[in-house]
Amino acid sequence: MTQKIRVLIVDDSRMIRDVLTDILKEQSDIEVVGAAADAFQARDMIKELDPDVITLDVEMPKMNGLEFLDKLMRAKPMPVVMISAATERGSEVTFRALELGAVDFVTKPKLNEQTPDDYGDQIAEKIRAAKSARLKPPRRANPEDTVTNMQAVVPKRPVPRGIKTSDKLIAVGASTGGTEAIREFLLGMPQDCPGIVIVQHMPENFTRMFAERLNGLCQIEVKEAEHNDPIMPGHAYIAPGGKHLWVKRDEGQLLCKLSTEPPMNLHRPSVDFLFLSCAKFLGADAIGVIMTGMGKDGAKGMLEMKNKGAWNIAQDEASSVIFGMPREAIELDAVHEVAPLNKLRDKALARVGKKEAAR
Secondary structure, three states: OOOOEEEEEEOOOHHHHHHHHHHHHOOOOEEEEEEEOOHHHHHHHHHHHOOOEEEEEOOOOOOOHHHHHHHHHHHOOOOEEEEEOOOHHHHHHHHHHHHOOOOEEEEOOOOOOOOOOOHHHHHHHHHHHHHOOOOOOOOOOOHHHOHHHHHHOOOOOOOOOOOOOOOOEEEEEEOOOHHHHHHHHHHOOOOOOOEEEEEEOOOOOOHHHHHHHHHHHOOOEEEEOOOOOEOOOOEEEEOOOOOEEEEEEEOOEEEEEEEOOOOEOOEOOOHHHHHHHHHHHOHHHEEEEEOOOOOOOOHHHHHHHHHOOOEEEEEOOOOOOOOHHHHHHHHOOOOOEEEOHHHHHHHHHHOOOOOOOOO
8 A cells, every 4th residue: 555645744733733634634645643833843843744735825924945955955854845825925935945955835715705516625635746746956146136126126128019029938847946037037038039938837926926027037038938929039938827928920020819718637727728729820830848847747738839830848857846747758759858947048038059158
């Protein structure tokens, strides 16, 4: 019999602890071994219970989730899934937690609203992914990464109307571990790179903050995609949570399109949804990049891109937090190259004759 995944819940709300415990009891392969009200209880329970995975609240008394996570990943690295409120403050702290080594996050259940039917499955999927994740060394804080400094960044010049859109396109798909992978991929992108469209599995209310964080760090413009956005060179467009992102050439212009069609591969936005549109409307003018993530989203779309002349690159196993999505694409023979995360950008730029910009 397969051993159950042992989970420790850490949250200052008794009601949230009870709700999460009840939800996870429904999963046959998961066992809640304890529930701690604060970081100090959690520290003692980790020593006593040795859980496989921890779910951790972002904001707690005595010691907040970030401080505890930082200490934990230094002393006893283990898989952590953050439980985050879908607010601007919650989003910002969650992204910092991912930088510190948390594997993934899930939005906190709202006690005054009915819990979605698939909420337990969402949490369970992230816990299973965390259990099998390849833990990465935490990225320490950079003074330039702070919220204050990001908000103080001088807005970049808006794109003049009527300008020609990108001829080539880099399409990126990622899931678990993807926020840090996408950050590294975009950081060295030169301002004359082709337009970039990105699907990162992420809930609503987090994608805008994710795009804003990246925009404050990168040389290129990064934004949450809007319907009919012209796809410009030197720009990256993040699929908004809850909507599919796809692309289309319309009277010679390359545009972002959004859709609320049903989820594909259980996801909306879906990587396959984006990749299939690249195959249909761009063919050899597209470059596909598939990164770390659990599941198979993106594999079939990437194969279709390859069949239509696109060049496809997959992140390798050693640099992936979860190798599921790249593996599925590789096994489907949808990939031309496999490379570590720190080489993906160079590989993509090489296909369009661009060199990496100075860091």
